Amino acid sequence: xxxxxxxxxxxxxxxxxxxxxxxxxxxxxxxxxxxxxxxxxxxxxxxxxxxxxxxxxxxxxxxxxxxxxxxxxxxxxxxxxxxxxxxxxxxxxxxxxxxxxxxxxxxxxxxxxxxxxxxxxxxxxxxxxxxxxxxxxxxxxxxxxxxxxxxxxxxxxxxxxxxxxx
Ligand code: HEM
Numbered sequence: 001x002x003x004x005x006x007x008x009x010x011x012x013x014x015x016x017x018x019x020x021x022x023x024x025x026x027x028x029x030x031x032x033x034x035x036x037x038x039x040x041x042x043x044x045x046x047x048x049x050x051x052x053x054x055x056x057x058x059x060x061x062x063x064x065x066x067x068x069x070x071x072x073x074x075x076x077x078x079x080x081x082x083x084x085x086x087x088x089x090x091x092x093x094x095x096x097x098x099x100x101x102x103x104x105x106x107x108x109x110x111x112x113x114x115x116x117x118x119x120x121x122x123x124x125x126x127x128x129x130x131x132x133x134x135x136x137x138x139x140x141x142x143x144x145x146x147x148x149x150x151x152x153x154x155x156x157x158x159x160x161x162x163x164x165x166x
Contacts, residue, residue, distance in 0.1 A: 012086070019094045028099060031091050038087035043154060045081035046117065049073060049124050050147040053131070054140045061134035073128045085121055089114075105166040113157045120150055 019031070056069040092114070096102050123146075130136050159165070 035091035038084050041084035042088050045076050046150040050143045053143040057140045070132050077128050106160045106164040110160040113153050116153050
């Protein structure tokens with residue numbers, strides 16, 4: 001477990017070093033492509049996980065369906081959403097640094113909105129832990145409402161970065 005953590009930290013450091021020394025002109029569109037692939041993967045999870053919670057809430061704790069949902073939720077969070085979120089931040093911050101020197105109202109507003117998405121991610125992560133312990137007091141209505149938050153943030157983020165209104 002500890003070796004895994006050291007390995008992940010080493011990969012992140014190597015990636016950061018490669019990004020630091022990268023040649024801006026030729027790398028920019030490639031990093032933007034990688035950013036978008038990471039964004040799509042992260043958003044898929046942020047939109048799908050609350051929907052899984054809606055169906056999971058309808059199942060009796062300990063039932064075969066409930067146990068299957070636990071595995072699906074844990075794998076989605078750990079193997080898709082967490083790496084995709086880290087990659088989105090790394091590539092996004094690199095683009096903001098090399099392309100815009102961290103300047104621009106739209107960029108600051110976008111980063112704040114991505115902070116909101118990250119908070120939703122953390123909240124959903126806690127919920128995965130609660131569902132795993134069969135302690136999930138929230139209603140299906142609650143998860144349907146939570147499902148709308150990443151949708152609204154995503155619309156704001158895309159308009160901010162494409163239109164750059166301020
Ligand atoms: C802190 C995290 C993030 C930062 C700092 C960041 C920053 C950036 C920057 C600087 C660009 C390049 C803009 C350009 O070249 O005109 C970009 C592109 C883009 N980002 Fe992000 N981003 C982040 C997260 C996200 C998220 C979560 C989404 C979607 C939900 C997103 C969607 C996009 C899109 C669609 C583009 C392409 C825009 C275009 O080429 O017109 N980004 N991002």
